[in-house]
């Protein structure tokens with residue numbers, strides 16, 4: 480996705496922000512455009528915006544741009560969250576966590592009255608799963624957790640390579656909450672709800688990258704223009 484298309488989707492999402500809103504700030508390159516454009520609107524006079532970041536990276540960006548920040552302890556309910564996605568289907572079910580922020584992203588999105596997803600239209604898929612599904616896992620007992628994930632995923636009809644995400648330093652990638660990520664290359668996930676339910680039965684799985692029933696609107700940008708999808712989307716994929 481070109482940077483320009485990401486920015487166009489982000490610019491459309493800024494239209495959802497009104498004065499006084501408490502806004503969840505997503506993570507990733509598309510969400511970073513949103514944070515940038517939101518900061519510009521705040522500088523232009525959009526008043527009383529409070530942001531709740533979904534990662535330390537987003538916190539650093541928003542702080543630098545002068546967006547007032549808060550936590551979910553101060554504001555347990557947010558008006559709006561704008562975030563990116565790795566894959567999205569016609570029911571606005573998603574895979575997220577490519578940037579490793581899935582746990583905080585899911586907590587913030589679930590606390591929001593409206594969730595707007597911004598992405599390149601190539602992320603719209605018929606069936607989720609070509610993008611490896613990230614799972615946030617407690618480091619303790621990783622081998623046992625991974626074994627159970629494999630067994631339960633197979634029972635739920637999903638098989639494929641499961642790999643521990645590594646960081647640029649050659650060590651396991653650590654999330655902002657001190658956990659590790661297993662990336663599950665299942666290929667196709669025919670029953671996202673069933674898989675999500677099964678994976679959550681494994682004690683060491685903190686959260687899955689399946690975001691189901693969370694997005695209200697998806698803003699998808701393409702060379703031909705921007706499409707705004709709601710949960711009843713019936714267009715061509």
Ligand SMILES: O=C(CO)[C@H](O)[C@H](O)COP(=O)(O)O
Pocket residue numbers: 505506507508509510562563564565574575576577578579580581584
């Ligand atoms: O879930 C995410 C981070 O955990 C991101 O929203 C997702 O990876 C999309 O990122 P990008 O906008 O850079 O393609």
